[in-house]
Amino acid sequence: MRLTLRVWRQAGPSAPGRLVTYELPDVSEHMSFLEMLDVLNERLTEKGEEPIAFDHDCREGICGTCGFMISGIAHGKMPATTVCQLHMRHFRDGEELVLEPWRSKAFPVLRDLVVDRGAFDRIIQAGGYVAVNTGTAQDANAIPVAKADADVAMDAASCIGCGACVAQCPNGAAQLFTAAKVSQLALLPQGQPERWQRVERMVAQLEREAFGSCTNYGECEAVCPKGVSLDFIAMMNRDWLRNVFRVRRESRATGGAG
Amino acid sequence: MAVSGIVLFGFVVGHMFGNLKLYQGPEAINVYAEHLRTMGEPILPRNALLWVVRAVLLAAVGVHLWSAWTTTRQSWAARGGRYEVWTPVQADYAARTMRWGGVLIALFVAFHIADLTFGTGHPQFAPADVYSNVVRGFQRVPVAAFYMAANVALGFHLYHGLWSLFQSLGWNNPTFNHWRRTFATAFACIVAAGNVSFPISVLMGWVK
Numbered sequence: 002m003r004l005t006l007r008v009w010r011q012a013g014p015s016a017p018g019r020l021v022t023y024e025l026p027d028v029s030e031h032m033s034f035l036e037m038l039d040v041l042n043e044r045l046t047e048k049g050e051e052p053i054a055f056d057h058d059c060r061e062g063i064c065g066t067c068g069f070m071i072s073g074i075a076h077g078k079m080p081a082t083t084v085c086q087l088h089m090r091h092f093r094d095g096e097e098l099v100l101e102p103w104r105s106k107a108f109p110v111l112r113d114l115v116v117d118r119g120a121f122d123r124i125i126q127a128g129g130y131v132a133v134n135t136g137t138a139q140d141a142n143a144i145p146v147a148k149a150d151a152d153v154a155m156d157a158a159s160c161i162g163c164g165a166c167v168a169q170c171p172n173g174a175a176q177l178f179t180a181a182k183v184s185q186l187a188l189l190p191q192g193q194p195e196r197w198q199r200v201e202r203m204v205a206q207l208e209r210e211a212f213g214s215c216t217n218y219g220e221c222e223a224v225c226p227k228g229v230s231l232d233f234i235a236m237m238n239r240d241w242l243r244n245v246f247r248v249r250r251e252s253r254a255t256g257g258a259g
Numbered sequence: 260m261a262v263s264g265i266v267l268f269g270f271v272v273g274h275m276f277g278n279l280k281l282y283q284g285p286e287a288i289n290v291y292a293e294h295l296r297t298m299g300e301p302i303l304p305r306n307a308l309l310w311v312v313r314a315v316l317l318a319a320v321g322v323h324l325w326s327a328w329t330t331t332r333q334s335w336a337a338r339g340g341r342y343e344v345w346t347p348v349q350a351d352y353a354a355r356t357m358r359w360g361g362v363l364i365a366l367f368v369a370f371h372i373a374d375l376t377f378g379t380g381h382p383q384f385a386p387a388d389v390y391s392n393v394v395r396g397f398q399r400v401p402v403a404a405f406y407m408a409a410n411v412a413l414g415f416h417l418y419h420g421l422w423s424l425f426q427s428l429g430w431n432n433p434t435f436n437h438w439r440r441t442f443a444t445a446f447a448c449i450v451a452a453g454n455v456s457f458p459i460s461v462l463m464g465w466v467k
């Protein structure tokens with residue numbers, strides 16, 4: 002099938018960018034979106050032009066490295082799909098697609114479709130450590146976890162840190178990502194010792210980064226390739242508030258000396 | 260945002276139900292309006308409790324506007340470059356009109372207070388006769404239309420706001436989650452429908 006791509010080309014972080022049009026007369030419907038870009042890049046290289054830079058790694062939808070906007074939707078219009086797992090059969094012959102990088106002040110564009118998602122790493126780092134016993138591996142079921150809790154924790158843990166939630170959000174907010182990372186540990190017994198300091202520090206870091214402020218549009222949940230639910234944002238907010246009241250109570254108990 | 264929103268929500272619900280007395284005739288609503296002024300008497304002087312309530316509401320409005328303004332600025336700064344194309348997937352009309360709808364509601368409230376509390380620009384304003392002020396006021400078609408439009412906007416604003424506050428305050432539980440949308444829809448509709456019914460009733464001549 003024939004496709005027209007308008008791709009954001011930007012030579013470097015501070016270089017000006019613009020949309021450049023490419024015609025692809027012979028796209029196979031069996032290709033993934035990234036394979037289609039590979040073909041285009043080979044042709045560009047043969048012609049002596051710079052290939053389009055885009056991030057990718059696993060190409061099986063589990064690493065969170067890939068991702069860009071396809072005609073205004075993060076990872077494209079197929080729900081719960083990363084661009085590496087998005088197949089060309091979902092597109093129409095003759096369609097024109099606009100490819101743009103995640104646009105967020107917190108994710109500066111490095112080149113073409115590649116952005117720097119270091120802000121996410123700093124939020125994770127702010128969460129700190131999880132206290133675990135070292136030494137020989139303990140028995141598999143030494144710590145009982147209810148099936149229902151394990152399932153919900155797994156849903157949160159399925160976040161691959163791709164950044165689509167921020168890119169799609171009209172506010173450029175990173176609540177969904179942060180909530181997933183906070184909740185996956187807050188829901189498990191192993192996560193309890195540092196539960197309160199974790200939510201406090203991760204939310205503080207979230208606010209230090211250049212993200213926007215969540216107003217519950219729900220766009221993040223709709224484009225998240227892992228279907229991470231908005232419910233986790235409520236859970237994170239609850240833990241954050243509970244921590245505020247907990248700290249108040251404790252500082253009263255110790256006469257404010259902390 | 261959420262906490263000041265709850266205060267304001269409580270007010271609009273009370274305001275709407277209070278105004279339903281319009282349908283019980285001039286006496287009912289005028290007595291009710293007078294009662295608002297004498298609330299707390301004789302322990303408190305006339306109008307005292309009313310002013311306490313007004314102060315709380317004014318503070319809530321201030322907090323609401325201030326948090327809306329700061330978070331909006333933060334979000335506008337956070338995009339960092341414009342999308343050539345951006346396609347909404349799930350965000351509904353109510354969510355997308357929170358900010359401009361809010362501005363419209365704020366302008367409306369200012370107009371409403373000038374119109375029916377101070378009587379500015381009102382054709383026949385009589386401070387103690389709420390009933391006739393409302394009826395004469397809504398007989399001006401453009402004013403009635405503005406009231407209706409603003410209250411429809413209020414309905415959308417309440418719908419998204421009521422649902423959002425559960426998220427913001429972390430009131431999330433599988434046992435009642437499915438009720439949150441229903442609750443938001445129900446209250447948004449009740450308040451909007453009640454408020455819109457007043458100008459309609461006057462225009463149709465059901466209340467005169």
Ligand code: SF4
Nearest residue numbers: 160161163164166225
């Ligand atoms: S929450 Fe979803 S969209 Fe956001 S980073 Fe994680 S996987 Fe990507």
Ligand code: FES
Nearest residue numbers: 058060065067085
């Ligand atoms: S390349 Fe790993 S998720 Fe797409």
